[in-house]
Amino acid sequence: MRTRFCGVLALSFVWMLQAEDWRQFRGTFASGLAVESLPPTQLSENHIQWKASLPGRGLSSPIIVGDRLFLSAAEGADQSKLVVMCFHAVSGERLWKKTFLATGRTMCHEKTCVAAPTPVSDGESLYILFSSNDLICLDLKGHLRWLRGITVDYPNVSNSLGMASSPVWVDGVLVVQVENDSQSMALGVDPRTGKNLWKLDDRPKGANWTSPIPLPQMDPPCVALQSSKGVDLVEARSGHLRASYKEGASTIPSSVLFGSTLLTPSHGLTALDLSQAEGDLPILWRAKSFSPATASPMVMDNAVFVVNNAGVLTRGSLDGGKRQWQVRLKGPFSASAVGFGHHQFWVNESGLVQVVDVSGEEGEIVSQLDLQETVLATPSISNGSLYLRSDQSLWKLGTPPIL
Template sequence: MRCQVGFRSLVTACCCAAVLVVSQGCGRQIPVDEIDATSSGVTLTSTGSDNALHWPQWRGPEGDGHVTDQQLPTNWSESENVLWTSDVPGRGHSSPIIVGNTVLLASAIEAESKQIALGYDLQTGQKLWQTTVHEGNFPAPREIHKKGTNANGSFASDGNMAVVAFFNNGQIYVSGLDLDGNIVWQKSIGQFVSRFGYAPSPVLYQSWVIVAVDHSAGAYLTALEISTGEIAWRQSRGPISSYSTPLVKTIAGKDQLLITGGDQLASYDPATGKELWSTPCIAASTCGTVVTSGDLIFASGGYPDKETVCINASGEKQWSDSTKVYEPSMLAAGDYLFTVTDSGIAMCWDGKTGDVKWKERLGGNFSSSPILVGDLLYVADLKGNTYVFKANPDEYEEVAVNVLGSDSYASPGVADNSLLMRCGFREGGERKEKLIRIGNP
């Protein structure tokens, strides 16, 4: 078996239906304790919240980068349309989420070996609280990609609890915090053998959060009850070394949990964790999150192979080309698929046929993922430029290029007609991170 590589930017289960041993192929084997949803005793319920959920998880309410009913500025700089700027201790690629009046981030302070959670006031930028989630037991530097951090994943929140996952002490820990920053529960959901660190974010599904842990010594998916951290199910995925956050969507009338990696795009029932179908495609290692339009599913990556695919709700491949979109996730808008590749090429496909409508070289390199606001796409590169262009299938139509900071690895969050961005700034030869709210004054 080939050794695969790649990169992206929780109490052990007590109810075990089966113990599977999977081969890592490049090292030791780790048993995966599968937990059956029917015997775990954890009930799935539809939940509501009194809190306004602006941007509750990675890539927003639907996990696809779509923004509704927001008026964002198209032009800004350090002196224009910046409502506030706040310092972020440490370093991380965790993207901001916004719940009510609180902006949530994860970060890692390397010098202190601390993985932390942060809460900021949406209106003022004041840091409301800082909670140490883990101290010590950081992975060795060789276990983290040079572009990566020890806080890559974003929070997910139902409006009452906020959940985050960290790689620490050779395991993946999932922690549930209240919105005042207090740790309510914390669990290790299993071991993790790292090649380049851990990247996925938790995703919401009714009263559960689902966490992907793909590593070649024994990959698995786990669903946890968001208020208590009880494990509802755990499903083995085999020897897969990959970095993608899954997506939950209702497609053809059925809820599906979609994730790439391991030379396939796979669909699981989010209520049980059981596989519905899988389609050979893309690459062994992927980073981007799947996107959908109607009953069509789009995905791209990766390493060592490169492919962009369209698959229908039953897992049948509709079209494919050799484009590689590795770290950024793509964006589907109506009948069209848009992206900016890692190497800075903006593209548009006809989603139904796979025909390339246009390509435009923007330059630079990209890790963050685009959002769609009305008919405008916003996406930031690794030099501090944020490109705004129209979701026009006929041609690349640039609206603005805005410079702020020296880099942006994280993807933006949106709330109250404003953009929340996590950016790096060079100050006195040292890189520091800031959280910035951009909006019309």
């Protein structure tokens, strides 16, 4: 049986395509690609439109809804103060800050933190997940709608290294991947109440930092759950398992969708055919030399791109994973790339932003900007601007005003 991929946008995911919004980790379809506009590619300090101070620590990405930017952080010696903030995306003014106390465990590896998952929005509400497994729903003005301590419901949900999987919103359901060393699960949560619509108890045990991949173009809309065992395609409304790939996958970089193909970090990089999403997912091709490290793969300019542990960016064909070129970037990288058109923005851990033109016969670094702070979070793009965060700072990079 072949799965129907809709030829037109379904109402269930029109929310994702509001032209300049960036409502979840890696933006629309979790692809890392901007929908309409490109930030400046010849970066300099003149492109820093504003810089705002942040409290505590945070590895989550900014999300943008309209002219509002939302971000999470964690404060306190034990990071037990959970912070959600709203900034004006144009001016950088902080509009509000809300603080909650963690109900779950806050232990983390020193490199990560409690505010590692990126929030998600449906355009009307914010859904913020923390490593303490506290899930908070606010309206866009910061008013609390509900708060749920997942560890209160399931006391053995714990990962001593810290949780980082970001929630996604698919077909009116909030999908949360809570995979850990003990009580591992995935939840379909009612965004109106915070209660379970479904729960998958048979998720692999073990730390998993990958995020669900929304598949709203499938009929019915699904979500891809990646783990050490492989990839499961689950219907968003029911939690029904549609198809699986069972040959293992990374638990750090997430998969990326291209049309009806899911490119999964597995045995290098494995291309899975979602057009036949029943039973075992067919393998289209596998490229063992493509081994993404921490950053998730990206598809753009009719090619797939990965960065390995040595900081080498590789471009490969989408019809077989054949290597086309390589260029060495200055790493290491924890953040995944974002981009538009023919340009990618890579930010290394020391805060060096590198803009790469990927359209030629060789990759070319066309500009660099050193933010001089540790940056581990993936950037966001909205209205032709690039938004980045460290623990201490939030930046907007855009075209300088004409004087």
